[in-house]
Amino acid sequence: MKEFEIAVKIGREIPEAELKAAASKALGVKLDNLGHIEIVRRSVDARQDILYRYRIQAYRKGEEFVPFKVDPYQDVHGAEPVIVIGAGPAGMFASLKLLQRGFKPIVLERGKDVERRKVDMAKLSTDGVLDPDSNYCYGEGGAGAFSDGKLFTRSSKRGDIREVLHQLVAFGAHPDILIDAHPHIGTDRLPEIVKNIRKCIEDHGGEYHFDSRVTDIEPGFTVSCGDTVYKASKVILASGHSARDIYEIFQRKGWAIEAKGFALGVRVEHPQWMINQIRYHGKYQPFMPTAEYSFVQQVEERGVFSFCMCPGGILVPSSTEEGTVVLNGMSNAARNSKWANSGVVVQIEPGDQPAEYTGPFALMDFQRDIERKMYEYASTHGGKHPFTAPAQRMKDFCRGIVSKDLPKTSYHPGALSSPLHELLPEHVSMRLRRAFPQVDRQMHGYYTNDALLLGTESRTSSPVRLPRNPETLEHVDVPGLYPCGEGAGYAGGIVSSALDGINCAEHIGK
Numbered sequence: 001m002k003e004f005e006i007a008v009k010i011g012r013e014i015p016e017a018e019l020k021a022a023a024s025k026a027l028g029v030k031l032d033n034l035g036h037i038e039i040v041r042r043s044v045d046a047r048q049d050i051l052y053r054y055r056i057q058a059y060r061k062g063e064e065f066v067p068f069k070v071d072p073y074q075d076v077h078g079a080e081p082v083i084v085i086g087a088g089p090a091g092m093f094a095s096l097k098l099l100q101r102g103f104k105p106i107v108l109e110r111g112k113d114v115e116r117r118k119v120d121m122a123k124l125s126t127d128g129v130l131d132p133d134s135n136y137c138y139g140e141g142g143a144g145a146f147s148d149g150k151l152f153t154r155s156s157k158r159g160d161i162r163e164v165l166h167q168l169v170a171f172g173a174h175p176d177i178l179i180d181a182h183p184h185i186g187t188d189r190l191p192e193i194v195k196n197i198r199k200c201i202e203d204h205g206g207e208y209h210f211d212s213r214v215t216d217i218e219p220g221f222t223v224s225c226g227d228t229v230y231k232a233s234k235v236i237l238a239s240g241h242s243a244r245d246i247y248e249i250f251q252r253k254g255w256a257i258e259a260k261g262f263a264l265g266v267r268v269e270h271p272q273w274m275i276n277q278i279r280y281h282g283k284y285q286p287f288m289p290t291a292e293y294s295f296v297q298q299v300e301e302r303g304v305f306s307f308c309m310c311p312g313g314i315l316v317p318s319s320t321e322e323g324t325v326v327l328n329g330m331s332n333a334a335r336n337s338k339w340a341n342s343g344v345v346v347q348i349e350p351g352d353q354p355a356e357y358t359g360p361f362a363l364m365d366f367q368r369d370i371e372r373k374m375y376e377y378a379s380t381h382g383g384k385h386p387f388t389a390p391a392q393r394m395k396d397f398c399r400g401i402v403s404k405d406l407p408k409t410s411y412h413p414g415a416l417s418s419p420l421h422e423l424l425p426e427h428v429s430m431r432l433r434r435a436f437p438q439v440d441r442q443m444h445g446y447y448t449n450d451a452l453l454l455g456t457e458s459r460t461s462s463p464v465r466l467p468r469n470p471e472t473l474e475h476v477d478v479p480g481l482y483p484c485g486e487g488a489g490y491a492g493g494i495v496s497s498a499l500d501g502i503n504c505a506e507h508i509g510k
Contacts, residue, residue, distance in 0.1 A: 001059050002026050003040070007051045010044070011287050014054065023058035035059035043181035044289060046280050054179075068162045070170065076104040077205035081232040082508060083108060083223050085214055085246075088142020089494045090238035090485025092197050093164060094501030095206055101509035105206040106230055108223065110213035110243075111139030113198075114191040121146065124317055125412045128386030133213055136318040136328060137242045137459065140210065141194040143318070144494040148310045148331040149185030151177055151495050158491075158499040165495075171196040174333075182292065186333025214239075217249055219478055234480050234508050238501055241462040241486040242320045244364060250466065255477045257360045260465040260489045263307065264370065264428055265345030266420065266453040267327045268394070269409055270446070272312050275340040278445045290335040293342070293443060297435045300427075302352075304435040307343035307460050311335045314410035317387040318459060324371035325378060325389055327411070327454055339410045343457035344435070346428045363463035373423055374455045383416050390418030394451040397421050398433045407452050420455050465489030473507045482507065 004026035008014050024031050041055035059065050073096070082098050084091045087109040095105035110133045111117060117139035123129040124136070137143045151165065162178075168185070169175050172193045177183035185193065198208055209225070216224040223230045239246045250257045272291075276284040279291035290311040297304045308328070312335030318328040329341040353366040378388040389411055393403040403417045421429045440447035466483035467476045468490075475481045482504040484490065485497040 001057055001063060001065075003055060003057050006054050006056060007045065008054065010050050010052055010289070011285070019056070023056065026056075027058050027060055029060055033061045035061040035063050036065035038065065039179050041181060042176075042179045046283075050280060050283055050288060068166055070163060070166050071100040073099040073200065073204050074102045075204055076102060079104040079205065081106050082505075083221065083230055083232045083235045084238060085223070085235065086142065086238035086240055086243075086485070086487070087111075087140045087198075087208065088238060088240050088485065089144055089497040090487075090491065090501035091142075091236070092194070092201075092501070093167070093498035094236045094238060094484060094505040095201050096167060096197065097502045097505035098508070099201065099204050099206065101505065103505075103508065105201060106232065107201070107206065107208045108212045108214060108225060108230065109140055109208065109210050111135075112210050113208075114140040114145060114194050117141075118191070121316075124387070128413065130319060130322055130386075132320060132322070133211070135320055136316055137240060137320050140198065141190060142240050143242070143328070143459070144497075145190045145194055146187050146316070146330055147308060147328060148187065148313060149190045150308065150493065151183040151185070152493065158496060159502060161495055161499065163502065164498045168193060171200070184331070184333075186335075187330045188332040214246065214249070217253075217481070219480070221480060234482070236482045236484050236501070236504050236508075237466070237488060238484040238497075239487040242459055243487050244368075246487065247361070247364070247464050251360070255475065256467050258465050258467060259350045259360050259363045260461075260463060261347065261349040262363060262367065262458075262463040263305070263345035263460040264348050264367065264425070265304075265343060265432060265457050266424070266455050267315055267329060267341055267457050268344045269315060269339050269341040269411075269452045269454065270448075271450065272338055272340045274445060274448070274450065275311065278443045290340075292340075293446075295439050295442060297438050299346075299431040299434045302349075302427075302431055303347040304431050305345065305347075307345050307457070309340070309342035311340050312337045313341050314339065314412075315341050315454065316411075317413055319371070319387060321368070321371075323375050324368065325374035325387055326371050326456060326458055327389055328457070328459065337410060341410070343460065344432065345457055345460055346431045348428075352427065360464065367458050367463050370425065370456055371458055377418055377423055378416050381416060381418065383414070385413035387413040388416050389413065389454040390420050390423055391415035391452055391454045392418060392420040393449040394436055394447060394453055395449040397453050398436055407450060409452055409454070411454060415452065415454055418455075420453055423455060461492050462487055462489045473504050
């Protein structure tokens with residue numbers, strides 16, 4: 001087998017004759033001696049001509065090609081139960097792995113199933129009615145189900161990402177995610193995939209219990225959801241990055257918990273046509289993929305970076321508590337809205353917070369107070385919706401000027417012209433003000449007053465870590481309890497969370 005690359009202009013397929021000729025040349029054999037040809041990666045190259053670059057594996061005739069296969073799911077009716085707290089990516093893929101290893105997953109989800117969850121999110125965006133257990137963060141599928149479905153993790157250190165991607169395809173995702181350098185599924189397609197995963201788990205003997213917020217965990221294990229009690233000898237805790245009440249259970253029990261760095265900043269929204277022109281150097285055509293971007297800057301020894309970029313997307317309210325303003329972005333599969341949005345955030349490390357914030361919840365309390373500050377400003381300065389976002393044009397933000405007016409936004413609750421540069425912590429605001437002009441050197445036209453900054457983007461990851469044994473993945477104080485995914489501080493995104501869930505389930509299988 002040998003790998004090689006082939007470039008094709010966007011808008012045309014790879015001609016079969018051209019593909020075979022390139023494979024024949026790479027292997028140094030005649031066409032008659034070619035075996036299997038596999039496309040393993042596709043990426044966009046916009047440096048000169050706009051191209052798709054394909055990475056190809058070519059095999060000689062008689063050389064074995066072994067396709068990737070997912071282990072079969074076992075019937076686990078009557079098998080040993082394992083409690084899985086949370087039905088986000090970590091919880092879902094942990095449950096699938098438990099099926100493969102012959103254990104019965106009992107999934108406890110504080111929120112609602114994905115269809116009922118949509119109703120609550122519509123009420124939140126339109127009427128400002130927040131259900132603290134069913135929103136853009138909580139419910140079946142987790143926060144990732146209503147974002148963009150980005151599957152960007154390509155690192156192999158956590159495990160074989162093909163297991164996640166192939167299962168997603170089996171449950172309804174487009175096969176292109178198997179080869180795209182920046183694969184995504186789309187918010188409009190993810191709910192059906194999430195439902196298909198649940199059906200698979202239930203059909204094989206697993207259980208789902210919605211509207212089941214965990215109120216207590218006792219070693220042994222007895223897990224309480226109000227008056228309802230579930231028992232098992234193993235628990236996978238995959239509660240997500242916003243489950244503050246779970247952390248409070250750990251504090252009450254005296255189990256180890258520690259502050260962890262996160263990132264804080266704003267959501268930046270540009271017209272999508274502008275990002276298309278910047279990224280394709282003025283050569284964008286409607287048949288080309290909607291342009292995206294990413295960047296990392298270093299300002300005063302802290303990273304400033306784009307996060308969860310949603311091309312052709314919209315902004316949504318992601319608060320999980322009354323009296324706070326939190327934003328996130330989402331895109332449908334077609335990525336066809338008029339706007340592009342991305343989190344642009346500053347790295348926050350323990351010690352960066354004011355001195356009054358102490359203990360393991362220091363950064364969590366700091367995070368919450370910034371979210372409340374955004375809410376209080378908007379609600380007392382004319383915000384017409386409970387989750388109106390303080391906002392400022394980009395150049396005005398950098399110059400410390402309150403914007404006289406604001407461009408149109410995809411954010412349904414609306415934006416309010418505000419001194420966002422003052423509402424953010426000074427060390428965050430300062431680094432953002434320096435970073436935006438620097439980004440313009442890489443993407444000329446990015447730094448513009450046609451871009452809107454909205455506050456706040458604060459749920460990039462958990463500000464708390466639940467320490468675990470690196471060998472067994474069990475919590476250091478509670479054998480048999482496996483902290484998992486973003487909420488435990490060990491992942492950041494759909495794929496890394498899914499892989500962490502798989503790894504925890506594999507340790508139980510051992």
